[in-house]
Amino acid sequence: MSSIVSVHSLTKTYANGFQALKGVDLEIRQGEILALLGPNGAGKTTLISIICGLSMPSSGQVLVGGHDVVSQFRKTRRLIGLVPQELTTDQFETVWNTVSFSRGLHGEKSNPALIERILKDLSLWEKRDNKLRELSGGMKRRVLIAKALAHEPRVLFLDEPTAGVDVELRRGMWTAIDRLRETGVTVILTTHYIEEAEEMADRIGVIRAGELLLVEEKKALMDKLGRKQLRLELKAPLAVLPQSLGALGVSLTPDGRQLVHEYGNGAGDGRIGQVLATVEAEGIAFTDLSTRQSSLEDIFVSLVGARA
Numbered sequence: 001m002s003s004i005v006s007v008h009s010l011t012k013t014y015a016n017g018f019q020a021l022k023g024v025d026l027e028i029r030q031g032e033i034l035a036l037l038g039p040n041g042a043g044k045t046t047l048i049s050i051i052c053g054l055s056m057p058s059s060g061q062v063l064v065g066g067h068d069v070v071s072q073f074r075k076t077r078r079l080i081g082l083v084p085q086e087l088t089t090d091q092f093e094t095v096w097n098t099v100s101f102s103r104g105l106h107g108e109k110s111n112p113a114l115i116e117r118i119l120k121d122l123s124l125w126e127k128r129d130n131k132l133r134e135l136s137g138g139m140k141r142r143v144l145i146a147k148a149l150a151h152e153p154r155v156l157f158l159d160e161p162t163a164g165v166d167v168e169l170r171r172g173m174w175t176a177i178d179r180l181r182e183t184g185v186t187v188i189l190t191t192h193y194i195e196e197a198e199e200m201a202d203r204i205g206v207i208r209a210g211e212l213l214l215v216e217e218k219k220a221l222m223d224k225l226g227r228k229q230l231r232l233e234l235k236a237p238l239a240v241l242p243q244s245l246g247a248l249g250v251s252l253t254p255d256g257r258q259l260v261h262e263y264g265n266g267a268g269d270g271r272i273g274q275v276l277a278t279v280e281a282e283g284i285a286f287t288d289l290s291t292r293q294s295s296l297e298d299i300f301v302s303l304v305g306a307r308a
């Protein structure tokens with residue numbers, strides 16, 4: 001798959017001397033949904049601002065659609081839609097006008113059929129004649145996306161698309177964003193909700209302190225870094241862990257009521273049989289057995305040592 005955005009050795013040092021990006025390399029593939037995760041202050045907004053041409057890099061290069069974001073700003077800006085967190089447009093304007101004006105601002109000829117399709121895709125068609133102030137929070141956020149799409153960008157940046165939005169609306173946003181993918185738009189989103197990245201992204205990038213720690217297919221990341229856990233609920237508490245089980249890496253919870261065995265997603269799974277056979281050989285009775293797979297959140301916490 002070809003890259004729509006290429007970031008090479010990108011650094012950014014702010015005027016006060018703070019180094020917000022320390023040599024980032026990133027290839028964003030055409031048509032993918034990439035989620036950028038990172039704790040507060042990691043550099044996500046700085047990275048997006050430079051790609052969108054809103055902030056100057058200190059060194060390195062960013063290409064969008066093969067054009068340099070600094071020397072060919074007008075060409076790259078044309079290819080990009082940016083969805084900010086807050087709606088700053090006139091609250092007394094209608095949905096239709098707001099989205100149509102946005103297309104005009106980019107110097108594009110009016111195209112009512114396109115605006116109609118965008119509004120329908122984002123489930124805003126029924127509200128086209130409503131003023132923005134008459135919309136719910138979730139609808140206002142969808143208007144932001146519609147505005148960013150009005151000039152037909154090939155890459156859409158969403159900065160925290162569902163921050164502060166309730167769970168139901170968040171799901172609605174996910175559906176709307178997922179539908180965009182079908183139209184071939186590349187989507188890059190920053191999020192503090194790991195569940196959001198887990199649900200939506202094809203690939204996940206993790207940023208910490210100005211460095212891109214990794215960019216991986218979501219599934220590969222979970223397979224590689226994910227862990228599984230087997231828990232046995234014991235019929236009677238154990239005072240000490242039998243050595244035979246300890247040797248297999250099994251541990252006993254402090255209350256003596258559960259045996260816990262952690263293993264990787266890939267190799268080593270064969271040990272489960274050995275663990276269960278040893279439990280039986282030791283004459284330990286259990287009342288329940290459960291397994292749990294680590295979530296993206298567990299992986300993220302182990303990578304950056306903090307919740308996003």
Ligand SMILES: Nc1ncnc2c1ncn2[C@@H]1O[C@H](COP(=O)(O)OP(=O)(O)OP(=O)(O)O)[C@@H](O)[C@H]1O
Pocket residue numbers: 014015016018019020038039040041042043044045046047
């Ligand atoms: N104009 C500026 N001058 C100096 N430092 C800045 C400036 N803008 C951002 N920074 C610093 O750069 C670092 C990265 O900020 P950035 O906004 O890119 O982080 P972020 O990952 O988007 O964080 P958040 O998740 O909180 O939005 C932070 O330490 C921030 O304080």
